[in-house]
Amino acid sequence: MNEDVSQVTTTLPCPDWCVLPAGHGFYTLTDEGFLFRCHEGQDRSAPNVAIALVADETALSDQGPVVTVEAPTVFVSTDDIIAGNQRFTGPTLRMVAAALLDAADEWDRITGTSA
Ligand SMILES: [Zn+2]
Numbered sequence: 001m002n003e004d005v006s007q008v009t010t011t012l013p014c015p016d017w018c019v020l021p022a023g024h025g026f027y028t029l030t031d032e033g034f035l036f037r038c039h040e041g042q043d044r045s046a047p048n049v050a051i052a053l054v055a056d057e058t059a060l061s062d063q064g065p066v067v068t069v070e071a072p073t074v075f076v077s078t079d080d081i082i083a084g085n086q087r088f089t090g091p092t093l094r095m096v097a098a099a100l101l102d103a104a105d106e107w108d109r110i111t112g113t114s115a
Contacts, residue, residue, distance in 0.1 A: 008035060010062045017041050017053060017072070017110050026062065034058035034067050041072070041106060046099035048086050050077045053106055072110050074103045 007025035014022060018039040026035035041053030056070040078086045
């Protein structure tokens, strides 16, 4: 990614699980010069842990054609950008575990995978 294209809106469709507004924009360019945006599923974040389904998409222009669509994956990140890790109490860790299981269930449903 190397250039800010400052939210180029589009009429290209989102996957049905994407919760961003229809036509949400491409916001940067890839090194190859394609427009780039990321589809996002329901925010399943737990205390200090960001969790959501995501899938990147690239296109030749705001009207397409789409060049690549990434298979959905679950984005997981802690808020602690310095140490890159977190310490949890039992109750908080159970909240994180439940949120991760919810995200895994959503991924299974979207991809048609049965656990
Ligand atoms: Zn989307």
